[in-house]
Amino acid sequence: MAVQARTRRQRARVVEVADAAEGVRRIVLEPEHPEHAAPGTHIDVETGNGVGRVRSYSVVRSEDGGRRLTLSVQLSPTSRGGSAAMHRLRVGDELSVTGPLQNFPLAVGAARYVLVAGGIGVTALVAMASALRRRGADYELVLAGRSRAVMAYLDDLAAEHGDRVRIHVDDEGTPLAVDDLVAGIARSSASAATELYMCGPIGLMDAVSQSWAEHGLPAANLRFETFGSSGRHPAEEFLVRLPQLGREITVAPDTSILDALDAAGVETLSDCRKGECGLCLAKVVGATGTVDHRDVFLSESQKERSSSLCLCVSRAAAADGGPAGPAVLSLHLT
The missing domain is CATH 3.10.20.30 (Beta-grasp domain)
Structure with a gap:
C-alpha cells in the first residue's frame, strides 16, 4: 500500500514561486497527500495542460512532513513543453503529481562523502548535504557552473555548509578539474570508503565516471542522478x-x-x-x-x-x- 501511495496521482497546489538563479524557478507545492521526501527523491509532474507530458523534478526541500515540497526548474532555451510550463506557474495553480519517488538514495555509514553538482544538478544534492550536516558526517560539496548568476542556491549552501563547499565557476577561471578531484579522493586514507554522489550534465558525469574507473576506485561507491536534457549536440529536429x-x-x-x-x-x-x-x-x-x-x-x-x-x-x-x-x-x- 505504501508504494501505491507514493506513485498514485494527486493534486498539488502552488504556494510560492520565485527565482532561484538566472533562468531557474523555485516552486513550492502543497500536495494533497503529504509524505516526507527523503534526500535524493523526486516527484513526477504532469505538465502541458493535461496532454500527458510528464517530467521528473528533484525535491530540493521537504518541510513539515512533506506538506511543503520545493522544486527548482531550469528553463530550457528550446522549451515549449515541460520547463516552460513550470516557469509559467503562479501561486494558486494546481498540478497533477506523484508522491516522492526514490532512485538516488543517500546511504548511511560511509567514512566520507563527496557531493558533486553541475549546474541545475544541485537540486538533487541540497537535501543530501543538509542530511549529512545533521548527521555530523565527513562530507564535501562541490558546486560547478558556467557563472555564479546561473548557479541556484549558491549563497544558501555556502552559508549552511561553510568551508565544506568548493565552488568552481567557468567564467571566473576556476572550472572544475575532474581528474584532480578524483585523484585527491584516491590518495586519501579513506579512499575505499568514500562515496561520491553526482548530478549534472552528461559530459561532467562521464568525465567523473571515467576518472573514477582509471583511479581504481570501487564502482559501487559512485552514485548518480541524471538529467536527460544534457547532450553533446544542441537539440534539433x-x-x-x-x-x-x-x-x-x-x-x-x-x-x-x-x-x-x-x-x-x-x-x-x-x-x-x-x-x-x-x-x-x-x-x-x-x-x-x-x-x-x-x-x-x-x-x-x-x-x-x-x-x-x-x-x-x-x-x-x-x-x-x-x-x-x-x-x-x-x-x-x-
Missing part, C-alpha cells in the same frame, strides 16, 4: 523511421523520441525516462547524422557502436557537411 511499422515520425527539439512515439500512438515500454534503466532500449538499423546518446545505461563502447539507443533521452544531430535536411534514425522497437 530529426526524423525517426520505423520500417517494421511503415511509419516516419518527426521529433521536435523540445521533445524526446519516446514522447513523440507516444503522441503518434506507437506503444513503447519505459520507466525512468532519464536514460538510466534501459527499458526503452531500441535497435538502430540505420542513421544519417550523429546519434547523441544522453543516457548512462549504455557503456562507452556501446555508444560508439550506436547499435542501440535509449528512446527516452537519445537524439540525432545532422552531420557537418552531410546531406541537407534533418538527421534520420531508422529504429527497430523491441
Whole structure:
C-alpha cells in the first residue's frame, strides 16, 4: 500500500514561486497527500495542460512532513513543453503529481562523502548535504557552473555548509578539474570508503565516471542522478523511421523520441525516462547524422557502436557537411 501511495496521482497546489538563479524557478507545492521526501527523491509532474507530458523534478526541500515540497526548474532555451510550463506557474495553480519517488538514495555509514553538482544538478544534492550536516558526517560539496548568476542556491549552501563547499565557476577561471578531484579522493586514507554522489550534465558525469574507473576506485561507491536534457549536440529536429511499422515520425527539439512515439500512438515500454534503466532500449538499423546518446545505461563502447539507443533521452544531430535536411534514425522497437 505504501508504494501505491507514493506513485498514485494527486493534486498539488502552488504556494510560492520565485527565482532561484538566472533562468531557474523555485516552486513550492502543497500536495494533497503529504509524505516526507527523503534526500535524493523526486516527484513526477504532469505538465502541458493535461496532454500527458510528464517530467521528473528533484525535491530540493521537504518541510513539515512533506506538506511543503520545493522544486527548482531550469528553463530550457528550446522549451515549449515541460520547463516552460513550470516557469509559467503562479501561486494558486494546481498540478497533477506523484508522491516522492526514490532512485538516488543517500546511504548511511560511509567514512566520507563527496557531493558533486553541475549546474541545475544541485537540486538533487541540497537535501543530501543538509542530511549529512545533521548527521555530523565527513562530507564535501562541490558546486560547478558556467557563472555564479546561473548557479541556484549558491549563497544558501555556502552559508549552511561553510568551508565544506568548493565552488568552481567557468567564467571566473576556476572550472572544475575532474581528474584532480578524483585523484585527491584516491590518495586519501579513506579512499575505499568514500562515496561520491553526482548530478549534472552528461559530459561532467562521464568525465567523473571515467576518472573514477582509471583511479581504481570501487564502482559501487559512485552514485548518480541524471538529467536527460544534457547532450553533446544542441537539440534539433530529426526524423525517426520505423520500417517494421511503415511509419516516419518527426521529433521536435523540445521533445524526446519516446514522447513523440507516444503522441503518434506507437506503444513503447519505459520507466525512468532519464536514460538510466534501459527499458526503452531500441535497435538502430540505420542513421544519417550523429546519434547523441544522453543516457548512462549504455557503456562507452556501446555508444560508439550506436547499435542501440535509449528512446527516452537519445537524439540525432545532422552531420557537418552531410546531406541537407534533418538527421534520420531508422529504429527497430523491441
